[in-house]
Amino acid sequence: MLTYAQVxxxxxxxxxxxxxxYMTVDGYTKxxxxxxxxxxxxxxxxRWRRVYHFCNSNSGTLFISTKESSFTVVNEFCxxx
Numbered sequence: 139m140l141t142y143a144q145v146x147x148x149x150x151x152x153x154x155x156x157x158x159x160y161m162t163v164d165g166y167t168k169x170x171x172x173x174x175x176x177x178x179x180x181x182x183x184x185r186w187r188r189v190y191h192f193c194n195s196n197s198g199t200l201f202i203s204t205k206e207s208s209f210t211v212v213n214e215f216c217x218x219x
Contacts, residue, residue, distance in 0.1 A: 141207045144181035145216035151177045153188070165195045170202060176217050178202065180210075189217070 160172035171190030178187055179215045180202070187202045189212055200212040 141210045143178065143210045143212045144201055144218075145178050145212065146181050147179040148217045149177060149186075150175050151186075151188075167191060167198070174200070175202075177186075178212065178217070180204070 152175050155173065157172060160168055160170060161187065162168060169192075171192040174189045174191050176189040178189055180187065187204070188203055188219075189200050192199050192201060196217050200214055200217075202212055204210050
């Protein structure tokens with residue numbers, strides 16, 4: 139069952155790590171996803187969570203990991219600064 143995040147706040151926060159650690163040789167993301175420059179707060183939480191991008195073909199999915207679900211889908215239209 140897919141779970142969608144109810145985004146209350148979003149902001150850009152540049153990822154400072156090495157993005158290549160999250161990519162395969164072919165340029166797709168590993169199963170853990172690749173971190174983006176976005177962080178969000180979801181309904182019922184005050185914690186900022188990094189948004190990740192999972193891509194295994196020509197399209198990708200944005201998601202976050204929470205206690206309840208390791209793959210909570212984020213609608214890209216909710217990301218605005």
